Amino acid sequence: MKSEPRSQPRDSAYNDGRFQGLGVSxxxxxxxxxxYVSEELVAxxxxxxxxxxxxxxxxxEWTVRRAERDLHKILVLARQRRGxxxxxxxxxxxxxxxxxxxxxxxxxxxxxxxxxxxxxxxxVIRRHRDRMLRCDKANFPERVIxxxxxxxxxxxxLRGGRYCGTIDPGAVVIARVLTAADLLLFSRSGVVGCSxxxxxxxxxxxxxxxxxxxxxVLCTSSFPAAVSSGETVIVDALKGIMIVDPSxxxxxxxxxxxxxxxxxxxxxxxxxxxxATTVDGVHVRLRANVDMPNEVAEVAAGGAQDIGMLRTGMxxxxxxxxxxxxxIQCGQYRRVVEQIRPEITTFRLLDLGGDKALSDALPxxxxxxxxxxxxxxxxxxxxxxxQVRALLRAxxxxxxxxxxxxxxxxxxxHKVKRVIxxxxxxxxxEGIPHNADxxxxxxxxxxxxAFSAHALVQHAAFLVIGTNDLTQYMLxxxxxxxxxxxxxxxxxxxxQLVKTTVEAANHTKIPVSVCGELQPRRRYPSSWDSDxxx
Amino acid sequence: MVRKELRVSNRAGIHTRPAAxxxxxxxxxxxxxxxxxxxxxxxxKSIIGVMTLAASQGTELTVxxxxxxxxxxxxxxxxxxxxxxxxx
Numbered sequence: 001m002k003s004e005p006r007s008q009p010r011d012s013a014y015n016d017g018r019f020q021g022l023g024v025s026x027x028x029x030x031x032x033x034x035x036y037v038s039e040e041l042v043a044x045x046x047x048x049x050x051x052x053x054x055x056x057x058x059x060x061e062w063t064v065r066r067a068e069r070d071l072h073k074i075l076v077l078a079r080q081r082r083g084x085x086x087x088x089x090x091x092x093x094x095x096x097x098x099x100x101x102x103x104x105x106x107x108x109x110x111x112x113x114x115x116x117x118x119x120x121x122x123x124v125i126r127r128h129r130d131r132m133l134r135c136d137k138a139n140f141p142e143r144v145i146x147x148x149x150x151x152x153x154x155x156x157x158l159r160g161g162r163y164c165g166t167i168d169p170g171a172v173v174i175a176r177v178l179t180a181a182d183l184l185l186f187s188r189s190g191v192v193g194c195s196x197x198x199x200x201x202x203x204x205x206x207x208x209x210x211x212x213x214x215x216x217v218l219c220t221s222s223f224p225a226a227v228s229s230g231e232t233v234i235v236d237a238l239k240g241i242m243i244v245d246p247s248x249x250x251x252x253x254x255x256x257x258x259x260x261x262x263x264x265x266x267x268x269x270x271x272x273x274x275x276a277t278t279v280d281g282v283h284v285r286l287r288a289n290v291d292m293p294n295e296v297a298e299v300a301a302g303g304a305q306d307i308g309m310l311r312t313g314m315x316x317x318x319x320x321x322x323x324x325x326x327x328i329q330c331g332q333y334r335r336v337v338e339q340i341r342p343e344i345t346t347f348r349l350l351d352l353g354g355d356k357a358l359s360d361a362l363p364x365x366x367x368x369x370x371x372x373x374x375x376x377x378x379x380x381x382x383x384x385x386x387q388v389r390a391l392l393r394a395x396x397x398x399x400x401x402x403x404x405x406x407x408x409x410x411x412x413x414h415k416v417k418r419v420i421x422x423x424x425x426x427x428x429x430e431g432i433p434h435n436a437d438x439x440x441x442x443x444x445x446x447x448x449x450a451f452s453a454h455a456l457v458q459h460a461a462f463l464v465i466g467t468n469d470l471t472q473y474m475l476x477x478x479x480x481x482x483x484x485x486x487x488x489x490x491x492x493x494x495x496q497l498v499k500t501t502v503e504a505a506n507h508t509k510i511p512v513s514v515c516g517e518l519q520p521r522r523r524y525p526s527s528w529d530s531d532x533x534x
Numbered sequence: 535m536v537r538k539e540l541r542v543s544n545r546a547g548i549h550t551r552p553a554a555x556x557x558x559x560x561x562x563x564x565x566x567x568x569x570x571x572x573x574x575x576x577x578x579k580s581i582i583g584v585m586t587l588a589a590s591q592g593t594e595l596t597v598x599x600x601x602x603x604x605x606x607x608x609x610x611x612x613x614x615x616x617x618x619x620x621x622x
Contacts, residue, residue: 088550088551091554092550092551092554095554095558095581096582099581099582100579101577102580131586131588132585132586135586135587135588147582147585325546327620
């Protein structure tokens with residue numbers, strides 16, 4: 001541990017390397033920091049002496065082998081976590097790394113032009129990329145991205161840097177921006193905690209961190225500049241602080257807290273075996289939210305009876321590429337349905353947009369108020385039809401429900417229902433086994449939907465209240481924004497709106513449930529139980 | 535030398551994954567393979583080459599195989615194109 005005084009103040013509130021933030025995924029972690037920066041790499045060009053040429057060629061070949069080994073490790077992790085269908089792209093990337101024609105081009109270039117590998121590689125990859133862009137840009141964006149990824153990977157290795165897949169177990173990841181896919185990968189490398197700067201309690205990353213059990217602190221000050229890789233850091237997500245270069249005393253205290261927290265988590269897990277009943281005797285049906293196929297087996301272990309919401313986005317993310325083929329989707333869905341049978345599986349149609357960017361092929365990164373959920377799907381019917389076809393087919397193997405995200409008007413609900421009817425007719429004509437009669441559930445995320453719940457219930461089989469989005473729209477707080485502390489689902493206005501929705505559902509006697517981070521909170525007003533949401 | 539005219543039949547065209555399938559299939563054969571689109575020709579065993587074809591649905595390609603197992607390699611490729619790389 002370093003003892004010299006710091007030249008720059010780290011944070012306004014503390015002087016001992018503490019950063020006040022917000023815990024977004026509970027737990028405590030102590031470990032060496034790994035700074036993760038996803039920045040654009042720029043190749044630099046150097047002329048070589050005659051004697052250096054062969055050395056550079058050998059260095060390139062060695063780099064390629066190392067990058068291959070690295071990517072292969074990631075591929076194995078992805079296969080374990082997400083199954084065989086998900087690794088198609090990684091396999092293709094591995095083949096690109098092993099492409100003999102590429103190696104020859106680069107080696108020839110090093111020898112002919114007496115240039116360093118980095119510069120030659122950059123020129124070669126750029127040439128291929130330009131050709132792809134010239135030919136048919138609109139239809140093949142993912143090829144260009146994959147090629148760029150290979151270039152970045154090799155550049156990093158040429159410089160002796162490490163790609164994100166090789167983080168050591170026990171490390172704490174510090175990043176300004178972190179994506180859910182990054183964290184997924186880190187979790188398999190045994191990362192014990194993370195701290196990031198852009199996001200909120202209910203941003204997608206925080207949800208994934210909680211699902212993976214990785215303690216996470218959201219720091220609003222520009223902390224990454226003050227940390228360097230290898231320094232010991234403490235991420236205390238229970239208090240919402242991060243400590244850089246802590247005292248021996250602080251390390252011991254937090255190590256104890258970490259062990260305590262792990263023990264209490266184990267007790268919580270034992271409690272999940274008990275029936276979910278409130279003190280006044282109302283039985284609450286617990287449904288699990290699922291992102292990854294391998295979580296399905298954990299559903300029963302977690303005490304839930306069925307899958308209340310399977311977010312199909314994560315199932316199709318990373319590794320796969322658009323257009324998501326009907327066969328791959330159908331296979332994925334079918335596997336889940338078969339495991340959950342005879343209970344119900346509710347598949348939420350793709351909810352893209354907002355902070356959930358999935359790929360370049362679908363509009364994403366748009367404002368949270370703009371193109372999201374069913375709006376995106378209705379404007380790109382190709383994806384909607386593909387997904388509905390796959391789900392109707394999977395519906396012939398067990399109990400399936402569809403959940404529509406971001407419904408705002410009754411008209412949208414009608415439109416989706418028409419697509420479902422039409423798709424079922426087509427499947428019938430094609431003689432493909434399917435279930436044409438799959439109940440449609442509506443997710444209440446938009447205020448307008450909550451206020452028109454009385455109209456929506458006439459056409460929906462079930463209402464699901466998405467409190468994360470409802471809260472951010474209600475309180476004007478961006479779930480990926482900086483005002484994390486304000487983003488509270490227990491604001492009386494939010495609860496009032498939940499009540500309105502529940503009353504509309506009770507009036508028509510259709511079931512209603514709550515989905516969101518409101519549920520796992522340890523404290524919520526006692527008024528909650530009496531609302532009879534189950 | 536065997537020469538075949540093949541047509542891309544899958545909806546998405548030869549994007550990354552079908553390109554990987556083509557290269558993986560051809561890796562089982564000793565023959566050299568070239569794929570032509572118009573006047574542009576690439577090595578069929580180079581995934582980056584196949585990706586630069588930018589062959590969308592309906593594109594006509596010429597495949598040329600040369601070597602001891604040229605017949606088998608060309609047939610394997612034909613099968614792959616006919617089944618739309620298993621993703622029609």
